[in-house]
Amino acid sequence: MTRTPVLGRVHWAWWVASASFIAIIGAAGFRAVPSVMMDPLHMEFGWSHATIGAAMSINMILFGATAPFAAALMDRFGIRPVLTGALLLIAAGTGLSVFMSTGWQLLLLWGVLVGLGTGSISMGFVATVSTRWFVARRGLVTGILTAAGATGQLIFLPLVAHITDSYGWRTASLIVTAAALAVIPMVWLMIRDHPRDVGTVAYGAAPDAPEEALPNGSFSAAARGLVQGARVPAFWLLAGSFAICGMTTNGLIGTHFIPAAHDHGMPTTVAASLLATIGIFDVAGTVFSGWLTDRVDARLLLVIYYLGRGASLLVLPMLLSPHAEPSTWVFIIFYGLDWVATVPPTIAIVREYFGASTPVVFGWVFASHQLGAAVAAFGAGYIRDAQGSYDNAFHIAAGLCVIAAVLCAAIKRRRSEPAALVTDNPDTLTADPGEHQGQRL
Template sequence: MKTDIDIHAATACAGRRRPHYAWIVAGVSFVAILGAAGFRAVPSVMMTPLHTEFGWSHATIGAAMSVNMVLFGVTAPFAAALMDRFGVRPILTGALLLIAAGTGVGVLMTASWQMMLLWGLLVGLGTGSISMGFVATVSTRWFVARRGLVTGVLTAASATGQLIFLPVVAEVTDRVGWRWASMIVTAAALAVIPLVLLFIRDRPGDIGVTAYGGDPGASGEPLPNGSFGAAASGLLRGARVPAFWLLAGSFAICGMTTNGLIGTHFIPAAHDHGMPTTLAASLLATVGIFDVAGTIFSGWLTDRVDARILLVVYYLGRGASLLVLPALLSPDAGPSTWVFIVFYGLDWVATVPPTIAICRSWFGPSTPVVFGWVFAAHQVGAAVAAFGAGHIRDADGSYDLAFYVAAGLCVVAALLCGALRMPRRSHVPVGAAVG
């Protein structure tokens, strides 16, 4: 017969084998971000079909994507505050429903203003609620140890969505039209909702546990009251610190050179050089493959290396790759094109973990809301590039100038990150502040 001590030991052993609930929350959050990322595959693939069917210019389609990207960013700090007040599950569920409505009803659109309303407004609000502010909320509430790694993994979820959806959307668009491809995104957003309702919890204390790696005796970090006032106060708090503006400026350039330029215009730019849309989409999806590896590795590095050094290296490398891109585009994907794709994938959003790390060193528990505003700058930059690159293409018949301007801006971003200083109270490496 087993003694009470034996039973207690067996129970403790089983408890050690059971994963911490923080990893379940992180896993479902990954899937939610992945499902929301389906729309990120849409604009670049569908730009040429929409231009062909409706006669809308590249700038007009880019303008709709600009509305989407601005809302994608500006929504983030308010969504983080609302998640604190009303809970993560209802906000996350509502966001997925908005994405499904925008893409589903979007198959009926016949005028550009309808695209602005559906793909711009509705999808922008939905995707903005499941963006970097959400990543910062999950990593800050649920993790003390491995926070940088988790930030990298959740950030990579968007790229994983791109990896999954881009080839599918491109193939379906090529075979049966863009409307069927749009419905795939709708179905993906709806499919995630049951998982969110079943497994997402707001804070570790809701289920009687502490954050992963946290002190069992700790009550958890105090977070700002969830409200629009909290989001506004987060902006005011950040605006008083020079580091906020340096991060926001560099992150705006990050948005210009990723979502705004390459994410929206790579496929039509490659098509201008005679490359088939399906091949260009496969290349962009490959960016997503290496983005996953690059972002996770960046999160690992952020736990160990000065985040400022990482950002300077990332931006300079990105600028160099953009400078040579116009010479690499051709009807076929040669070895040099693949080198660009691999490098750009590794660098795509590798900037996110070190940016959050620096933000956390300055703003502590307020990081989700303050970083939401830094991310808003990222999306404003993306919006400028989405419209600006389309305008350059309409005016010059080529994207080359857009790539050269973006390369120069990456040097500016590196200089901004090099000028960052850390708060005096920080006596540990920048990366260690988030690990």
């Protein structure tokens, strides 16, 4: 009979999940840090907002491009080596930044190294851990690990803002480096690649149950997922709307809210706390959106979310002031609830069209999200440099949200069976789902 190893009567799967949660918290926090340092870097080196935004753009592009292949990397090299390598890349990018003196070094360190590092600790990692280690409570664990991103933002942003104001951005960078390195021993102590490595089975599985194969875990399957998605018009409509989602969240607000608030006289620490507060309401909004997605047409939800976000961005320039006024808090609460509320209905539509292939196809939709974020991170900085204000960046983002709502409204409801699982065997791929009968508006 298979023995179930425990540490203090806790199944090993929960230790793996705990270490994974901490790693994801760190990855989310590390990616959010540059927004706090934008003004200090601008004042010390004279780098434009566009240059600093370009570093964030590279970061976001690599984060998104790595996501579809993260599970494959872990299948090929193991979870612990990939996580360790990712954390070392983050530590190198942040630690070496204290010596930088030119813009290209910022692009290399915060853009390339930190982007590759955090991209390896993303949704592919969440899918790998939850699928390999859990049968029971898999949905709960997936939700908790997904919410870790907002938690990381909540923890790191106010702390880094305070350290940057009090001791300088170099001290803050070194603390981020130390935090990344501190996670590595925990990864090696608690995380294992498979339950069999510690003589057990996944949490909730029968003692004699075979290990569940992790689908979509190879590079070829990831590439075929893109080909499969590209055949379907709904994929492009979702990818386009989700790119706008990235533009109006991570790219614009996540990168430029703090310097935009600072332009209106708000202290960096206050602006960072407001941005972190968005993370609190983000968790509540995402959970509620998931509940609604089970009961309301996902397309209708997306239309409502994007139109509401556009309205909030349109009025944001009028709400910013030296102090956190009640009107500012209204924006923070509303925008936080809407921040990633688009994810559950977007996944639901992907699942409707692609069935078991949802993880890999959504990975490519998520890549479009990060590409959009990258465009906005640079574009908003360019507008700020050219016009001395972020106002038009917010207004353009509001207009883009209307376009996203139109794209989502154009998605047809699918009634036939979704496409088959993406595998390494091309014979298992179905024809273009659009060729099936039964689609209607």
